[in-house]
Amino acid sequence: MSQYRLLPTPVQEVALRGHCTHARYVWNLAVEQHLHWHQGRASAPSFLEQCRQLTQARAEYPWLAAGSHTVQQQALRDFAQAMAAFRDRANPARRPSWRKAGRNEGFRIVGRDRQWDVRRVSRHTGQVWVPKAGWVRFRWSRRVPEGVKSYRVTMDRAGRWHVAFAAIPEAIRAPGNGQVVGIDRGVAVSAALSTGELLRAPGLTGREQTRLHRLERKLARAKRGSNRRGRVRQAGARLKARETDRRKDWAEKSSTSIVRRFDVIRVEDLKIGNMTRSGSGTAQNPGQSVRRKAALNRGILRSGWGLLVRRLEDKAPGRVERIKPRFTSQRCSACGHVDPKSRESQAVFRCTACGFADHADLNAAVNIAAGHAVTARGGFRDAGPANREPQLLLQSA
Numbered sequence: 001m002s003q004y005r006l007l008p009t010p011v012q013e014v015a016l017r018g019h020c021t022h023a024r025y026v027w028n029l030a031v032e033q034h035l036h037w038h039q040g041r042a043s044a045p046s047f048l049e050q051c052r053q054l055t056q057a058r059a060e061y062p063w064l065a066a067g068s069h070t071v072q073q074q075a076l077r078d079f080a081q082a083m084a085a086f087r088d089r090a091n092p093a094r095r096p097s098w099r100k101a102g103r104n105e106g107f108r109i110v111g112r113d114r115q116w117d118v119r120r121v122s123r124h125t126g127q128v129w130v131p132k133a134g135w136v137r138f139r140w141s142r143r144v145p146e147g148v149k150s151y152r153v154t155m156d157r158a159g160r161w162h163v164a165f166a167a168i169p170e171a172i173r174a175p176g177n178g179q180v181v182g183i184d185r186g187v188a189v190s191a192a193l194s195t196g197e198l199l200r201a202p203g204l205t206g207r208e209q210t211r212l213h214r215l216e217r218k219l220a221r222a223k224r225g226s227n228r229r230g231r232v233r234q235a236g237a238r239l240k241a242r243e244t245d246r247r248k249d250w251a252e253k254s255s256t257s258i259v260r261r262f263d264v265i266r267v268e269d270l271k272i273g274n275m276t277r278s279g280s281g282t283a284q285n286p287g288q289s290v291r292r293k294a295a296l297n298r299g300i301l302r303s304g305w306g307l308l309v310r311r312l313e314d315k316a317p318g319r320v321e322r323i324k325p326r327f328t329s330q331r332c333s334a335c336g337h338v339d340p341k342s343r344e345s346q347a348v349f350r351c352t353a354c355g356f357a358d359h360a361d362l363n364a365a366v367n368i369a370a371g372h373a374v375t376a377r378g379g380f381r382d383a384g385p386a387n388r389e390p391q392l393l394l395q396s397a
């Protein structure tokens, strides 16, 4: 997904904000309906039914009717898609959840065939058509992909607008060298390659981190609703946005480099959604060690692993293989001996049988490259207690 800075006029910004509010409202309505369904109703309303309800709601609420029908319907379609992804057993995504004002601001437009929806007006400027707002300028910072089908307009926490054109990145041809690489994802190190490379997703610099902490302290002291509070919050959001930008850039560049160098890319079949979702606890184990998990989860998200894998799959369709993560970190890549004790610490692997020692993530990456422990798809949930994920990581987190 290529993202561009959107530069609405003040008048257009009002229209865009309206779309965000409507999209969020409709989305949250859908979330609510599906929650009710969970509590023992006959069936959750389908997309078509929800569309009919939307028509009714628009007839009832003039403020909703004043907005764009396209935007609102698209929000329902997005929700239906998110639910389908959530129910996908082989590859479950997170359950669609509430969208909050100021945090998840955005909406989607599906391009119409009958007229141009994206056009270039000068070397560095493009325009994109948004209902009720008209042609909105954006910075033509790089090539806009051909055949844009839909685009998403978002406002980040720093109040900046962006437009992203949905076009799947072009597949990159395999080098044809027969080479296989295994990639293990870590927390301290974002990705370990079986070639011995350790990739780190960039974050904030030490100085930036210090500044962020200072801002957070200031924010805690600032009076609610004050101007000062707003300013401090914005400054913090800008720093966080910078971190996100760097991580995205890293995932883009790293994935391109990897798919150019190797024919087959093997990764563990770990669903980032599964791991990051578990913090709130289960019925048997309500919220235990939530804080520890939260810290770990932040680490995983920050490492940019999920994004990297997504980009690999986009750029190398059919060349990315998911390996069941069983024993990959307990197995010695030199002699094949499996022993949990070989994993000395999160960072160090030392085989209890042959004495082979290596960075733990690299040892795992070599096992992944070899495709060991490949059985069925299904992720770690059906793996036994010896499975390293997420327990082992948690112990040392």
Ligand SMILES: [Zn+2]
Residues within 6 Å of the ligand: 332, 333, 334, 335, 336, 337, 351, 352, 353, 354, 355, 356
């Ligand atoms: Zn060994």
